Amino acid sequence: MSHREDSDETIYKVVISHDEQYSIWPAHKTPARGWSETQTQGTKGECLAFIKSTWTDMRPKSLRDKMVN
DSSP states (O other), rough: OOOOHOOOOEEEEEETTTEEEEEEEEEESOOOTTEEEEEEEEOOHHHHHHHHOOOOOOHHHHHHHHHHH
């Protein structure tokens, strides 16, 4: 981890797309179009740890749905 990341005091929120892909976004900003807020927010590391434990299948939902049919 770089010194710059260590000193990052920004609070982030975890956002999710319609295709169930995750990202982080600064908590004070409205998510980009097509992304919705989840209930999770915190430091960058906390948000990335949440995503790592939650987003276990990186394939977009649309692809997962096609592969089931």
